[in-house]
Every structure is written in C-alpha cells, then in structure tokens.
Amino acid sequence: MGLSFDKSIKTAKNSVSALYVNQALEGIRQENYNLEDLLYQCHLTEEDLYRKEQRIEIDKAVKLYKLCYQVTQDESLCQLEHPTQLGHFRILALSLLNTRTLGKALRRMTEFNNLFHNSFHFSINTSHGQTTYSVERIPGHKILTTHAIDGVLSLAHRFLGWLCNDRIILNQVSLDFSPPDYKNEHKHLYYGAPVLYNQPINSFSFDNSYLDHRIMQNEASVESYIRRSPLDLHLPIDVGxxxxxxxxxxxxxxxxxxxxxxxxxxxxxxxxxxxxxxxxxxxxxxxxxxxxxxxxxxxxxxxxxxxxxxxxxxxxxxxxxxxxxxxxxxxxxxxxxxxxxxxxxxxxxxx
The missing domain is CATH 1.10.10.60 (Homeodomain-like)
Structure with a gap:
C-alpha cells in the first residue's frame, strides 16, 4: 500500500497575482501585439488582469508567458532597452555547469549578463558574512515596469538555488521603487524575505555559507528547466x-x-x-x-x-x-x- 498524500501545500499560491502578470504584459500592449488573442488561448480576458484579488492558475500563467515569448521573440517581453533573444537564458545556464560552486557560478552569471549592457548593470559584494547581488538601472535605458526588476531578481535567486539543489534563504531584498499594486506577491517571489522599498539600488543578500554549495545540475536537467520555464519562478515556496x-x-x-x-x-x-x-x-x-x-x-x-x-x-x-x-x-x-x-x-x- 502506498503512503497517503495530502493537500497541505496546495493553496492559493499555486497561482500568480493577476496584477503581477498584468505588468508583465505592458510591453506586449505598447508594441501592439494581439494581446486579446493570446489571453483567449489561455482562457483569460483583459478584465481578469485588473482585479485586485484575482489570481491566475499557474498553468494558464505559464502558457501565457510562453505564447508571449514566441510572438515577441524576446525573453524580456519588450520591457528593456533591447530585446533579449530567445535562447539567452539557456546559454547562460549551460555556461554555469562547470563552475563547480555557487560562488563561482554567481560570478560568471554576473559577468555574462554585463556583456549585453541592456537596462541593468549587475554586481556582487561580499562583506560582513553575507553576499549581496545588485541590479542597478543603466541611466537612459528603458525599464518599462517594476515587473522587469522583480523578474530579474527572482530569476537569479531561484535559478541559483536550483543549481545547487537547495533553497537560498534571503536575508533581505531591496527595491528602488515604491510598493507596487502586486506587493503581496513579493512574499512568494522572495520566499518570505523582508523587502525594503524606495532604496538606492535593487538587490538581495544571503549568507556567505551558500557560496561553497556544489553545482548539482547537468545539461539534461538544464534542458528540462528551460522547457518548463518560467514555471519554477512561480512554484509556491514556504520558508518559515x-x-x-x-x-x-x-x-x-x-x-x-x-x-x-x-x-x-x-x-x-x-x-x-x-x-x-x-x-x-x-x-x-x-x-x-x-x-x-x-x-x-x-x-x-x-x-x-x-x-x-x-x-x-x-x-x-x-x-x-x-x-x-x-x-x-x-x-x-x-x-x-x-x-x-x-x-x-x-x-x-x-x-
């Protein structure tokens, strides 16, 4: 007889804030793509995106993102100064596999991202027992919504944790904007870490002990991660x-x-x-x-x-x-x- 299963972790967090998804689509609107059709394919409407308490089922949200990637051919969904060509993240992920430790992977990821000079400058600082990963706006470059910033930070955080097959518990998240209309989603995006708003720079920090964690993934698992992306960014994670x-x-x-x-x-x-x-x-x-x-x-x-x-x-x-x-x-x-x-x-x- 198999062990019983439970429903203790199936909650509203198996969904995504409609307001958060709505911001992700702003570039689609401004570039005049047929958003109504994309939403229809996911059994959604524009009205669904503007309801304060509305949440979108995770499978619909992931399908919508994937459709948007296809029509725009842009992994940043027209939110940044330049398009991020499809395949950008896959090549980054594969390039990190032989770095052996999380600290080396983090340094390589930072160097890789800075090659493209696209709306953000990335940096790392290690002091007083913790590491801070910073994402600073490039003056004069387009950053369409705060979703673009949250997306970059949460992607880096969750992907680094996935690389070492562990949860990286953040000490703090700093954001350079006021609390957005989807601010309640931040506790899910950042595993419940304290979030500070209106700060000089966007960043997250964590204990240095994580830097020695070994890279646990390989090419096959990276390809699997890419195929299901961006699902991992929205899976519910409770830290406590x-x-x-x-x-x-x-x-x-x-x-x-x-x-x-x-x-x-x-x-x-x-x-x-x-x-x-x-x-x-x-x-x-x-x-x-x-x-x-x-x-x-x-x-x-x-x-x-x-x-x-x-x-x-x-x-x-x-x-x-x-x-x-x-x-x-x-x-x-x-x-x-x-x-x-x-x-x-x-x-x-x-x-």
Missing amino acids: GALTQSVRLLTKKAFTQQKLPPELDDIASHLNYKSHTLRRRLSEEGTNFHTIQSQVRRDIAIHHLGHPETSIEEIALHTGYSEPSAFIRAFKNWTGFTPLQFRKGMIVDEP
Missing part, C-alpha cells in the same frame, strides 16, 4: 523561521539516507524537543511537520524529474511512495501538473 529550516534540513537528510519520511518524534529528539513542543513551535512559525514533509518531497521530486535517466517509479521511491500512482496524485496536488507534464515542460504550439 529558523526552526522550520532545521526541520526541513533534517527531513531532507532522512529521505536521502533511507528514502522514507522521518517520524516527528525522531526529528524532535534530534533537536532536543518534546514532540508536542516541536509542534507548537512550528505552529508559531506558521507551518507544521506534515507540510514541511510534503514540501521536501516536492523538492526532491523536482530535482529528479530534471534527470531523464531517473524513472517515475524511481522518483516515487526517492520521495517515500511505494506506489507510483500515489506519488503522481501527490505531485499534481503540489504543483498542478503530473510528473510527466512537469518533466516534458508545457509545450505550446507555434501561433
């Missing part, structure tokens, strides 16, 4: 506090060693807590052990799905499911996609 992070780390270690979910009592004992105390402390951080366990399973599955040599049956075992069917149901609940759909990426026909 320090205790949540410790429990997540121990849970991930247990899965790696025994391919079985750990017991709450074992985790509590390792952390020198009584089980009921651990439950209470996790609740104070806005989560629970079951949710953390589900998130770890999802992260492990996503990692292995990027490696085509690993079968769905093997991935089910890696995540503690004895029956692939139970794993498939759980994964679809977590992400909105079956494992096979996720592995193949959302394929959109040429318009």
Whole structure:
C-alpha cells in the first residue's frame, strides 16, 4: 500500500497575482501585439488582469508567458532597452555547469549578463558574512515596469538555488521603487524575505555559507528547466523561521539516507524537543511537520524529474511512495501538473 498524500501545500499560491502578470504584459500592449488573442488561448480576458484579488492558475500563467515569448521573440517581453533573444537564458545556464560552486557560478552569471549592457548593470559584494547581488538601472535605458526588476531578481535567486539543489534563504531584498499594486506577491517571489522599498539600488543578500554549495545540475536537467520555464519562478515556496529550516534540513537528510519520511518524534529528539513542543513551535512559525514533509518531497521530486535517466517509479521511491500512482496524485496536488507534464515542460504550439 502506498503512503497517503495530502493537500497541505496546495493553496492559493499555486497561482500568480493577476496584477503581477498584468505588468508583465505592458510591453506586449505598447508594441501592439494581439494581446486579446493570446489571453483567449489561455482562457483569460483583459478584465481578469485588473482585479485586485484575482489570481491566475499557474498553468494558464505559464502558457501565457510562453505564447508571449514566441510572438515577441524576446525573453524580456519588450520591457528593456533591447530585446533579449530567445535562447539567452539557456546559454547562460549551460555556461554555469562547470563552475563547480555557487560562488563561482554567481560570478560568471554576473559577468555574462554585463556583456549585453541592456537596462541593468549587475554586481556582487561580499562583506560582513553575507553576499549581496545588485541590479542597478543603466541611466537612459528603458525599464518599462517594476515587473522587469522583480523578474530579474527572482530569476537569479531561484535559478541559483536550483543549481545547487537547495533553497537560498534571503536575508533581505531591496527595491528602488515604491510598493507596487502586486506587493503581496513579493512574499512568494522572495520566499518570505523582508523587502525594503524606495532604496538606492535593487538587490538581495544571503549568507556567505551558500557560496561553497556544489553545482548539482547537468545539461539534461538544464534542458528540462528551460522547457518548463518560467514555471519554477512561480512554484509556491514556504520558508518559515529558523526552526522550520532545521526541520526541513533534517527531513531532507532522512529521505536521502533511507528514502522514507522521518517520524516527528525522531526529528524532535534530534533537536532536543518534546514532540508536542516541536509542534507548537512550528505552529508559531506558521507551518507544521506534515507540510514541511510534503514540501521536501516536492523538492526532491523536482530535482529528479530534471534527470531523464531517473524513472517515475524511481522518483516515487526517492520521495517515500511505494506506489507510483500515489506519488503522481501527490505531485499534481503540489504543483498542478503530473510528473510527466512537469518533466516534458508545457509545450505550446507555434501561433
């Protein structure tokens, strides 16, 4: 009998703020592309984009972005001074694979992006135990909306974490603009990190300890990441506090060693807590052990799905499911996609 699956991490965050998506489309409007038709293909309307509390299902949002990439042939969706040709990010990603550590990958990514002198100048500063990745506007260059800035920062953050197969917990995010109408989306974009507005420069910072993390991806997993892009930028990620992070780390270690979910009592004992105390402390951080366990399973599955040599049956075992069917149901609940759909990426026909 397979282990049961849960719905503890399927929330409204399996969707994207309509206001955030709306800003991404501003370049499409200004360049007079047929936005109405693109939205229609995704079963959306212009009215859907302007409702303050509206959220767009993640599969519709990803399909819309992909269609926009195709019609514009621009990965920045006409938001920057110059188009970002399709394939730009793929070549960047492949160029980082042999850097071995996250610190070296970050330096190479910065050098690569600065070659194109397109609306942003990128820099890194390491001091006082933390690294700051900065994205500064180039004077006189077009940056159409704040979405362009959030997109660049969140892409860098999430992709670096994916490269080393870990969550990079940010100490702080600084933005050079006032809170946008989609400001509530920032807690999802940046894993709950504190966000400061109206700052001199756009940046995020994290502990230097991440710089020594090893690069865990290969060419096949990069190609998988590119096929499903920009899905990974919108997958819901809950970080929680320090205790949540410790429990997540121990849970991930247990899965790696025994391919079985750990017991709450074992985790509590390792952390020198009584089980009921651990439950209470996790609740104070806005989560629970079951949710953390589900998130770890999802992260492990996503990692292995990027490696085509690993079968769905093997991935089910890696995540503690004895029956692939139970794993498939759980994964679809977590992400909105079956494992096979996720592995193949959302394929959109040429318009």
